[in-house]
């Protein structure tokens with residue numbers, strides 16, 4: 001009972017615009033990579049499988065059953081966990097509780113999304129229904145519009161500029177060049193971003209992440225078995241999960257995500273540390289403004305100083321707190337259900353010292369900030385080696 | 386039935402607060418008020434999450450408020466025509482509203498903090514909505 005919980009294996013597919021394979025095959029690739037990544041682990045050792053996906057993209061009803069079968073995991077229990085873009089972080093939290101309770105020892109968490117499964121009209125229709133369908137969708141609300149409204153409020157309140165937003169994408173592009181699993185591996189400039197088409201003012205095309213296909217897998221294990229499975233187990237030391245109103249009209253603030261602030265408090269408290277103790281972080285940059293808000297919501301800088309943090313390149317490797325050195329959602333792509341697991345994979349590799357060209361020196365503590373939708377679900381996880 | 390007439394496009398037709406649309410048609414923008422604890426709710430709800438009472442009544446709103454944030458969408462989801470401006474405003478009663486800014490005001494420079502008025506607006510096909518106007 002009350003075992004510590006470690007990540008012992010991580011894997012992900014390359015994120016692509018259109019993967020050209022089925023969801024079962026996509027999940028298989030991520031799963032095999034995670035099993036191979038753990039030194040001493042095989043399929044039979046897994047005693048639970050949590051599948052994470054936003055079901056509005058799925059053609060297969062109840063995909064967990066299908067995937068368990070394809071991976072050869074029957075009769076091990078399986079089910080779907082959903083919190084839109086935060087699905088696989090929530091899956092990891094459930095796996096943690098399963099192991100911590102003593103009910104399970106080794107649990108695989110697979111997140112996937114094949115967003116190319118939908119036509120762009122279908123996908124737009126889903127996007128609209130992501131807002132409150134009674135009171136906000138009827139006006140033509142959509143994801144970029146909500147984040148544009150956050151950006152506008154942030155700019156008004158703190159003087160954040162469009163150039164500062166663009167600098168987030170410049171960093172993302174630079175690091176994506178070093179991530180072979182990123183969808184875009186392209187450098188870009190402030191000028192190019194500033195001149196890209198406006199989607200919802202002040203956000204332009206390059207301020208927004210793109211739909212993608214992909215899967216991620218992380219394998220969690222109890223303390224008793226973790227060290228047998230992996231030479232470099234990475235421990236989960238803090239967890240925070242919170243919600244905020246779906247409707248913008250019910251929110252008290254629009255220049256910050258209250259679910260992230262609340263989840264941060266829980267996670268820092270559980271891990272017994274402060275923002276300055278974090279060596280490397282993955283934050284949910286679905287839009288450039290989201291990364292700036294995350295800096296502030298996580299306490300990496302004072303409220304309103306997120307723009308300054310990127311101006312001073314403090315979130316680059318070598319800066320105060322390197323953020324999204326795998327390219328982030330903006331360049332890696334954002335296959336909704338797979339994103340949290342991909343973020344966790346990056347942090348695990350960092351803490352093991354296996355991040356290659358993007359290794360943050362002596363990284364001991366890492367953080368994953370994963371947000372669902374327009375900030376209705378906020379998950380923060382803290383990892384230590 | 387009745388709620389399907391609300392907004393530019395609707396996604397649901399049944400709600401306990403569908404009389405909201407009738408009030409809109411009569412030119413009134415109404416919120417609900419919990420008779421038990423006095424909370425004013427907008428957009429209207431039939432149930433009070435504060436005290437779990439469903440004993441609510443309609444209450445008129447002044448519609449006067451201040452702009453909190455806005456965006457002009459240059460790409461529109463299916464069924465909508467870009468560009469249009471979405472905004473969030475806080476009304477005098479302390480409640481917030483998410484809707485569009487009226488077309489005439491859209492071209493002007495919108496300023497966060499400026500005064501706005503929430504007004505009813507008839508659309509084609511017997512549809513009805515509300516929008517924000519500069520005052």
Ligand SMILES: [Zn+2]
Pocket residue numbers: 419420421422423424433434435436437438
């Ligand atoms: Zn009440």
